[in-house]
Amino acid sequence: MTTEPGVRVEDKLFQNRYLVDAGQAHIKVKPHTKPSAALLTLLKVCPAHCYDLNSNGQVEIAPDGCVECGTCRVIAEGSGEIEWSYPRGGYGVLFKFG
Amino acid sequence: MIEERFDAIVVGAGMAGNAAALTMAKRGLKVLQIERGEYPGSKNVQGAILYADMLEKLVPNFREDAPLERHLVEQRFWIMDERAHTGLHYRSDDFNEEKPNRYTIIRAQFDRWFSSKVREAGAIVLCETTVKELVKDAYGKVIGVLTDREGGQVHADVVVLAEGVNGLLGTRAELRDRPTPDNVALAVKEMHFLPRETIEARFNLKGDEGVVIEAAGTISRGMTGMGFIYANKESVSLGIGCLVADFQKTGETPYDLLERFKKHPSVAPLIEGSEVKEYAGHLIPEGGYNAIPKLFGDGWVVVGDAAQLNNAMHREGSNLAMTSGRLAGEAIFQIKSRKDPMTAANLALYKKMIDDSFVIKDLKKYKDMPGLLHIQSQNFFLTYPQLVSKALQNFVRVDGTPKAEKEKLTLKSFVAARSWTGLFGDAIRFARAWR
Numbered sequence: 001m002t003t004e005p006g007v008r009v010e011d012k013l014f015q016n017r018y019l020v021d022a023g024q025a026h027i028k029v030k031p032h033t034k035p036s037a038a039l040l041t042l043l044k045v046c047p048a049h050c051y052d053l054n055s056n057g058q059v060e061i062a063p064d065g066c067v068e069c070g071t072c073r074v075i076a077e078g079s080g081e082i083e084w085s086y087p088r089g090g091y092g093v094l095f096k097f098g
Numbered sequence: 099m100i101e102e103r104f105d106a107i108v109v110g111a112g113m114a115g116n117a118a119a120l121t122m123a124k125r126g127l128k129v130l131q132i133e134r135g136e137y138p139g140s141k142n143v144q145g146a147i148l149y150a151d152m153l154e155k156l157v158p159n160f161r162e163d164a165p166l167e168r169h170l171v172e173q174r175f176w177i178m179d180e181r182a183h184t185g186l187h188y189r190s191d192d193f194n195e196e197k198p199n200r201y202t203i204i205r206a207q208f209d210r211w212f213s214s215k216v217r218e219a220g221a222i223v224l225c226e227t228t229v230k231e232l233v234k235d236a237y238g239k240v241i242g243v244l245t246d247r248e249g250g251q252v253h254a255d256v257v258v259l260a261e262g263v264n265g266l267l268g269t270r271a272e273l274r275d276r277p278t279p280d281n282v283a284l285a286v287k288e289m290h291f292l293p294r295e296t297i298e299a300r301f302n303l304k305g306d307e308g309v310v311i312e313a314a315g316t317i318s319r320g321m322t323g324m325g326f327i328y329a330n331k332e333s334v335s336l337g338i339g340c341l342v343a344d345f346q347k348t349g350e351t352p353y354d355l356l357e358r359f360k361k362h363p364s365v366a367p368l369i370e371g372s373e374v375k376e377y378a379g380h381l382i383p384e385g386g387y388n389a390i391p392k393l394f395g396d397g398w399v400v401v402g403d404a405a406q407l408n409n410a411m412h413r414e415g416s417n418l419a420m421t422s423g424r425l426a427g428e429a430i431f432q433i434k435s436r437k438d439p440m441t442a443a444n445l446a447l448y449k450k451m452i453d454d455s456f457v458i459k460d461l462k463k464y465k466d467m468p469g470l471l472h473i474q475s476q477n478f479f480l481t482y483p484q485l486v487s488k489a490l491q492n493f494v495r496v497d498g499t500p501k502a503e504k505e506k507l508t509l510k511s512f513v514a515a516r517s518w519t520g521l522f523g524d525a526i527r528f529a530r531a532w533r
Contacts, residue, residue, distance in 0.1 A: 015375055015377055077276065
């Protein structure tokens with residue numbers, strides 16, 4: 001996705017090291033028909049742009065580039081709209097500098 | 099997994115966890131520390147500034163082998179509008195002392211070193227292991243942890259929760275609430291690499307001297323937030339953070355904010371031609387004194403960011419983390435030495451010790467600041483910075499306007515933007531919150 005001043009988050013994430021736990025998404029979005037306002041804010045606030053809309057207008061997550069900050073958890077876990085866990089030990093983002 | 103029973107389990111190997119584990123292991127307690135990263139530090143993100151005083155209390159001779167970047171000789175505060183910054187710079191040769199007071203560090207490297215001291219002291223450090231939940235007995239006392247390893251329960255007399263600002267365990271076990279959007283900030287940060295000489299020339303540094311720039315103003319687009327630029331040896335840590343509630347309200351994106359900050363005419367020349375090697379995001383506790391949760395209970399204590407121990411006004415967190423970890427470790431050791439059980443009543447000693455320390459005293463001093471700055475973010479982060487910039491430009495630009503007229507114009511612009519009542523109200527509220 002290209003954002004306003006032409007930043008591609010993907011290019012930023014490309015600098016990072018990850019060990020992806022294939023098939024084990026550590027964050028899940030609860031199935032819904034129409035996304036709530038809180039879910040929609042995740043499209044913009046997630047610093048790794050892990051959230052996007054699918055063709056049915058529902059919010060989806062692809063957590064491979066997740067930096068494990070917890071912002072989406074603070075916004076949407078309380079209402080049960082997302083489930084949030086840390087990746088299994090050793091998996092996820094591996095900061096070189098931090 | 100591990101059959102034996104421990105005196106203490108520490109969850110997390112950041113500043114607070116390492117301080118707690120080291121304190122207890124040094125005094126002979128049987129300590130297991132569990133970290134989910136591939137090595138201690140690989141999940142930890144900070145600006146980062148290290149405060150020597152708090153580390154000296156844990157590792158007195160740390161300067162001999164700790165991976166330090168630069169010792170700080172200069173602090174710059176910038177109030178920014180779109181094209182300018184008004185700066186207050188403090189630089190002193192006094193900071194070129196034998197035992198410098200503050201250093202820039204790179205957390206992944208520093209934490210790895212810190213953890214080596216924990217191991218040397220005799221603690222067992224188990225990495226690549228995520229703790230899934232706390233284990234309680236029938237009476238609700240915490241008696242251990244459940245990890246994601248096979249047969250993953252481990253037991254201990256007490257569990258030290260050093261799980262960071264986004265710690266799940268305490269919330270899952272209903273020991274504290276999840277942070278709310280108005281008491282955490284989201285910061286994004288990049289590591290910009292440049293040749294050493296380039297950094298020294300651009301930041302006016304000699305040898306291992308370092309500088310810190312903290313910037314506030316229109317860069318946060320009306321949100322409560324700040325930018326930072328820290329000079330390391332061969333890299334510059336640059337980032338910006340704003341309150342999560344403000345991101346929600348405005349729909350701003352963190353990476354666009356970061357890009358705009360980097361393109362600001364005062365910032366761009368500092369990082370020109372750099373190679374970016376990492377992009378990180380992390381939450382910062384911003385709720386202050388009023389957001390501190392319960393710090394202890396039957397079989398557990400909570401330390402560091404997980405306990406919201408961060409001084410947002412002074413941009414201090416890692417020292418509060420280290421101190422809270424150390425005090426928790428000392429309290430546990432004292433209880434253990436008396437052969438007393440790790441009950442809430444006995445662990446209240448940790449609360450007493452931290453209340454008597456600078457940690458809680460400082461947070462108490464600024465307890466009204468988050469309320470003031472978070473609610474009036476438009477005034478403090480947008481209107482005032484613009485007015486200050488205009489006033490200073492008016493002051494320095496020579497264009498034949500008589501000075502008295504210039505001063506009148508400046509005053510008028512302040513009153514027009516905030517009204518006399520607004521100005522006085524802000525000044526009084528700010529002074530009260532500072533006191």
